[in-house]
Amino acid sequence: MPELPEVENARTVLAQATGRVIAEIDDRDDWVCRPHRPGDIATALEGGTLTTARRIGKTMWCDTRTADGADGPALGVHLGMGGRIVVTDSGGERIGGGPARPDRQPRKTEWDRFTVAFADGGEFRLFDKRRLGRIRLDPDLSGLGPDAENMKPAEFRDRLAAGRSAVKARLLDQSVLAGVGNLLADETLWQARIDPRTPVRDLTRTDLDRLHRNLDRALERAIANGGVHTGEVIEHRHPGGHCPRCGTEMVHGTVGGRSTWWCPKEQE
DNA sequence: ACTCGTGTTAGCTG
DNA sequence: TCAGCTAACACGAG
Numbered sequence: 001m002p003e004l005p006e007v008e009n010a011r012t013v014l015a016q017a018t019g020r021v022i023a024e025i026d027d028r029d030d031w032v033c034r035p036h037r038p039g040d041i042a043t044a045l046e047g048g049t050l051t052t053a054r055r056i057g058k059t060m061w062c063d064t065r066t067a068d069g070a071d072g073p074a075l076g077v078h079l080g081m082g083g084r085i086v087v088t089d090s091g092g093e094r095i096g097g098g099p100a101r102p103d104r105q106p107r108k109t110e111w112d113r114f115t116v117a118f119a120d121g122g123e124f125r126l127f128d129k130r131r132l133g134r135i136r137l138d139p140d141l142s143g144l145g146p147d148a149e150n151m152k153p154a155e156f157r158d159r160l161a162a163g164r165s166a167v168k169a170r171l172l173d174q175s176v177l178a179g180v181g182n183l184l185a186d187e188t189l190w191q192a193r194i195d196p197r198t199p200v201r202d203l204t205r206t207d208l209d210r211l212h213r214n215l216d217r218a219l220e221r222a223i224a225n226g227g228v229h230t231g232e233v234i235e236h237r238h239p240g241g242h243c244p245r246c247g248t249e250m251v252h253g254t255v256g257g258r259s260t261w262w263c264p265k266e267q268e
Numbered sequence: 269a270c271t272c273g274t275g276t277t278a279g280c281t282g
Numbered sequence: 283t284c285a286g287c288t289a290a291c292a293c294g295a296g
Contacts, residue, residue: 002274002275003274003275006274031291058275058276078275078276079275080275080276080291081273081274081275081276081291081292082273082274082275082293082294128292129292129293129294130273130275130291130292130293130294131291131292131293132275132276132291132292133275134275134276163284163285164284164285165284165285165286169285169286172275174275174276181274181275182273182274182275183274184274227274228274229274234274256286257286257287257288258273258275259272259273
């Protein structure tokens, strides 16, 4: 599920975990918590509090304070392909995450990969069937480009146009800009009518500005509508799918190492 | 039964 | 150095 819009929603849920005293942490999943050893994260954070819930691209982290009021290590949270944040109140009820809707995910405790129990009785959990999510202390954010939201046109052009990769590969490169995933890239390129395979060096300034405007719009709409899966072209990304604008059959290929669908007529 | 995938990373190759 | 490929992680969906 998670690309920038989903992660931003998750961040608002995670924010519900701030300001509460950490009683106990279950960090026994040594794959999700690598390279830490079981107990490392618990030792570092138990007795303290999470003070913020921040995000760049698809990476979230909480700043922390120790029991005696000093700054603690940051707690990094990445959802991977399908992780979800669950925060409960002292009564065990889920909080955050917008309008209440029944949780369709069957819950199985072995899929809770990391749990913070608060002194008030509530919890913060990373629920992740595929175990591709990640928790770590003081995550390295230096490899991330600027968040894909709120980039200036010139900054977007300069960063995107460097190098000679296919434009989609560039959009997916988190060190160029952070937050665009596979679905959002396909949606944006379709909206902008640009072939995902186009080398960035062949894009004109006009192309880049149009791409940027469409990325902004796709992000805004995905956030408003509840996720990247609400994009216009997303439901047509399958064998036999047709371009919702012109009706041409969508074409499939691999670009930037990822499954890619585009309209061969409009995206040249 | 078998392939694919909304993500990331390490390691390898040209 | 850069760019592209592969494997690994684990499981559901088609």
